[in-house]
Amino acid sequence: MATWSYLTLQDASSPLMEQLIFFHDHIMLVLVLILTFVGYLMASLFSNSLINRYMLENQPIEIIWTSVPALILIFIALPSLRLLYLLDEINSPSLTLKTIGHQWYWSYEYSDFLQVEFDSYMVNSNDLESSSFRLLDVDNRTVLPMMTQIRVLISAADVIHSWTVPTLGVKADAIPGRLNQVSFLISRPGLFYGQCSEICGANHSFMPIVVESVSTNSFLNWISSSSEM
Structure with missing residues (x-):
């Protein structure tokens, strides 16, 4: 537990930091899932010639793997822009x-x-x-x-x-x-x-x-x- 704590962000002491940690953890989860899926596809392409031909010569699949990354980038960009706005916002300081x-x-x-x-x-x-x-x-x-x-x-x-x-x-x-x-x-x-x-x-x-x-x-x-x- 002590070793793992050095590899993560510090505990949040403000609402903004709570949002930053939430965003970081969920984006990392998405990236891990993407890397796992892409790694599986790459291993399949090299090991099976039938899957290789199907993946490289299929137009619907090409459309999917072009549009899905764009949707993922939008999924990441929208909450990050919201956080950037909140970080710069000054709300009637006391x-x-x-x-x-x-x-x-x-x-x-x-x-x-x-x-x-x-x-x-x-x-x-x-x-x-x-x-x-x-x-x-x-x-x-x-x-x-x-x-x-x-x-x-x-x-x-x-x-x-x-x-x-x-x-x-x-x-x-x-x-x-x-x-x-x-x-x-x-x-x-x-x-x-x-x-x-x-x-x-x-x-x-x-x-x-x-x-x-x-x-x-x-x-x-x-x-x-x-x-x-």
């Missing part, structure tokens, strides 16, 4: 978070509140606690409320970075001079880890992201304590 990529750390600003901003650096291996993850934990986590529509504005101060949290289904490039945005809703509490997924320099692998999902009351208490600092 909270806006601004993040800026630097070489090699992230800075965050809660635009709806005054003086709530901080830098987030990777925790050095020598300072890690026993419960922390090497190369993934940060000194300042990004705290966000669960069951709240959140918009993240993403940019960069120097080179191209990429703000990526797989379990939330979020991945957006941070480009200097340009403001990208993503929207998501976190469906459960917990710690969700991500990393910069753009090769941005020598320390590219040392700018992790940690999103801490908490209840709304806990988030408001955190905001109050952060504003007083």
